[in-house]
Amino acid sequence: MKVLVINSGSSSIKFQLLDMRGEQVLASGVVERIGEDLGKISCWMHPGSSAQSRVEKVEKIADHQSGMLKVGEVLCGGQDGVVRSSEEIGAVGHRVVHGGEAFHQPTVIDEEVVAAIQANIPLAPLHNPANLDGIRVARELFPSTPQVAVFDTAFHQTIPQRAHIYALPYELYERHRVRRYGFHGTSHKFVAGECARLMGRELSTTNLITIHLGNGCSMSAVEGGCSIDTSLGMTPLEGLVMGTRSGDVDPALHSFLERAAGMNLALIDGMLNNESGLKGICGFNDMRDIHEAAGKGDERARLALEVQTYRNKKYIGAYMAVLGRVDALVFTAGIGENDPIVRERSLAGLEHLGIELDVDKNNRRYKEPGALHSGSSRVQIWVIPTNEELAIARESMSVLEETNH
Numbered sequence: 001m002k003v004l005v006i007n008s009g010s011s012s013i014k015f016q017l018l019d020m021r022g023e024q025v026l027a028s029g030v031v032e033r034i035g036e037d038l039g040k041i042s043c044w045m046h047p048g049s050s051a052q053s054r055v056e057k058v059e060k061i062a063d064h065q066s067g068m069l070k071v072g073e074v075l076c077g078g079q080d081g082v083v084r085s086s087e088e089i090g091a092v093g094h095r096v097v098h099g100g101e102a103f104h105q106p107t108v109i110d111e112e113v114v115a116a117i118q119a120n121i122p123l124a125p126l127h128n129p130a131n132l133d134g135i136r137v138a139r140e141l142f143p144s145t146p147q148v149a150v151f152d153t154a155f156h157q158t159i160p161q162r163a164h165i166y167a168l169p170y171e172l173y174e175r176h177r178v179r180r181y182g183f184h185g186t187s188h189k190f191v192a193g194e195c196a197r198l199m200g201r202e203l204s205t206t207n208l209i210t211i212h213l214g215n216g217c218s219m220s221a222v223e224g225g226c227s228i229d230t231s232l233g234m235t236p237l238e239g240l241v242m243g244t245r246s247g248d249v250d251p252a253l254h255s256f257l258e259r260a261a262g263m264n265l266a267l268i269d270g271m272l273n274n275e276s277g278l279k280g281i282c283g284f285n286d287m288r289d290i291h292e293a294a295g296k297g298d299e300r301a302r303l304a305l306e307v308q309t310y311r312n313k314k315y316i317g318a319y320m321a322v323l324g325r326v327d328a329l330v331f332t333a334g335i336g337e338n339d340p341i342v343r344e345r346s347l348a349g350l351e352h353l354g355i356e357l358d359v360d361k362n363n364r365r366y367k368e369p370g371a372l373h374s375g376s377s378r379v380q381i382w383v384i385p386t387n388e389e390l391a392i393a394r395e396s397m398s399v400l401e402e403t404n405h
């Protein structure tokens with residue numbers, strides 16, 4: 001079966017078409033700058049194979065409807081297309097950011113599911129409307145193809161109350177569903193499964209700390225395959241230091257800034273999401289720029305690196321305490337997969353907890369999974385490239401099989 005994976009954002013649609021026999025990527029691309037004067041569609045056909053080709057078009061893309069039409073055209077178009085017609089696509093899997101408390105599993109999309117995703121818009125006002133646009137248009141374009149929603153929050157629905165309830169008036173939870181939800185769930189679940197497989201163990205008896213460090217960052221305590229705590233909260237702002245997001249701050253910050261700097265809530269919200277994190281400290285949000293600047297003696301860049309890796313270490317310690325026995329730590333996403341310095345600093349001084357890096361292994365480059373622990377480390381340490389598209393495609397397939405579609 002061929003599965004089309006859609007990640008629809010406010011001004012972009014990322015897509016990947018996979019042939020699930022052999023889990024091969026047939027095409028992968030992005031429609032960007034939807035709604036602007038000039039948009040762009042880029043698509044790799046058969047990426048990684050000797051027959052790969054690239055399509056790139058620059059033209060106005062008025063809305064998600066025309067964006068999805070372009071996706072259909074490049075995938076099915078002429079000799080370059082990877083399918084003859086959209087009929088060949090057996091399922092469409094959608095990434096949906098916020099499933100609230102309603103969704104614990106990937107779910108076949110119907111009107112009720114659309115309404116439930118809509119009901120969660122207040123919890124993810126930037127993401128869920130864009131995800132819904134993608135769903136609406138894909139359902140119109142592929143009316144007879146089953147569509148599945150795969151939620152970023154679903155994997156974390158196993159987090160017990162003691163870890164997901166904030167110490168606020170309980171009515172806020174009852175009336176407004178204020179609680180920790182967690183995000184990056186598809187990635188945490190994927191690398192946890194892969195890690196157990198690579199360790200030759202049953203996931204159900206393995207305890208892991210999964211560390212997703214990309215532009216967004218989060219960490220999860222995974223007990224026997226179930227998330228029992230995670231660093232992102234009600235929104236994707238809490239926890240670790242991210243590219244432009246602050247992570248943990250004192251909740252009194254808002255009222256202080258209102259009084260001291262005359263800032264209103266919208267300004268503070270924008271600042272915490274877009275102008276903070278690594279960027280806030282040193283001006284750069286890309287870790288490669290930070291290393292370059294730090295290498296040239298930029299003290300703020302060094303500080304940003306120190307603040308981020310210190311926070312990582314603090315959360316690893318917390319999740320060691322939560323899990324009791326930890327079998328492995330797993331690094332993933334842009335920084336986690338590629339940055340030996342961040343990994344080393346995040347784990348420095350944790351030898352007393354049984355965490356020992358092998359420096360040579362840590363310094364190698366990893367396109368495939370690799371083990372980084374020393375021979376005497378009690379806790380294994382892995383790099384496992386995340387693959388959210390493949391995870392969404394697999395989950396879409398399995399929910400369709402379970403529901404006999």
Ligand code: AMP
Binds near residue numbers: 215334335
């Ligand atoms: P992601 O959100 O997973 O795509 O990760 C994006 C981030 O990964 C970028 O903003 C960089 O900070 C980081 N990154 C990507 N490649 C490297 C690299 N080779 N070394 C260090 N950081 C990297």
